[in-house]
Amino acid sequence: MTAVVTERDRVLDALGAVRDPELDEPITTLGFVSTCVVSAAGDVVVRLRLPTYFCAPNFAFLMVADAYDVVSALPAVRSVDVALEDHFAAAQINAGVAARAGFVGSFAGEAAAELDDLRRTFVQKAVLAGTDTVCRPLVAAGIDPVGLTIKDVPPSPELARLLRRRTELGLPAGPDAPLLVDAGTGAAIDRAAAARHLGLARLTRTGIEANTGICRGMLKHRYAESGAGEEELG
Numbered sequence: 001m002t003a004v005v006t007e008r009d010r011v012l013d014a015l016g017a018v019r020d021p022e023l024d025e026p027i028t029t030l031g032f033v034s035t036c037v038v039s040a041a042g043d044v045v046v047r048l049r050l051p052t053y054f055c056a057p058n059f060a061f062l063m064v065a066d067a068y069d070v071v072s073a074l075p076a077v078r079s080v081d082v083a084l085e086d087h088f089a090a091a092q093i094n095a096g097v098a099a100r101a102g103f104v105g106s107f108a109g110e111a112a113a114e115l116d117d118l119r120r121t122f123v124q125k126a127v128l129a130g131t132d133t134v135c136r137p138l139v140a141a142g143i144d145p146v147g148l149t150i151k152d153v154p155p156s157p158e159l160a161r162l163l164r165r166r167t168e169l170g171l172p173a174g175p176d177a178p179l180l181v182d183a184g185t186g187a188a189i190d191r192a193a194a195a196r197h198l199g200l201a202r203l204t205r206t207g208i209e210a211n212t213g214i215c216r217g218m219l220k221h222r223y224a225e226s227g228a229g230e231e232e233l234g
Helices: 007-015 057-072 090-098 102-106 116-140 157-168 191-222
Strands: 033-038 043-048 079-084
Touching (some): 007 033, 007 043, 043 057, 057 079, 057 090, 057 102, 057 116, 079 090, 090 102
Antiparallel strands (some): 033 043
């Protein structure tokens, strides 16, 4: 029997495209969506939560703003109410996102710039972490990743994810693109720089995975119940 896809399912699927910028994981699978309610008329209410009361407001703002944007873009949605709860800057973030005021407008006198550079920095880190995830099995199999192109690497979910992140940054991601590229410029990494590059990639992946584990643990300690979509999508 084919499962019936509800409007709530579609909203949760859209929210699955919103990532914690630091952890590079969907807010749904992380458990950051506490509730998601969709009325028959298409009015959507989403409440977000974070592991601690003092999670960085810039990261929090990005997630709330992105959640608002992806839900608003759904064709059957009439109205959107996305808000962060249990956070010291929730009032400013929620009001700013609702007013489409941007980060600077939401934190007038406190924020010096919008968050585009911050977002790009964390996608670059995701590219590094993804590079390690893809290259470790190659190295374990005795394959030198230096000089390989994308088409030389067996397809995998890890490679597909890495290519999505590279595409977000405008980095080379086609079949003839080098596997090892500078996450900032897209330039190919030569043999002289490969050891340092792969070491940095490994360190970056380890750091992201450690932070993810810590955040999951703190969220579970703070909230006993699973997030909306967490069990279905996690």
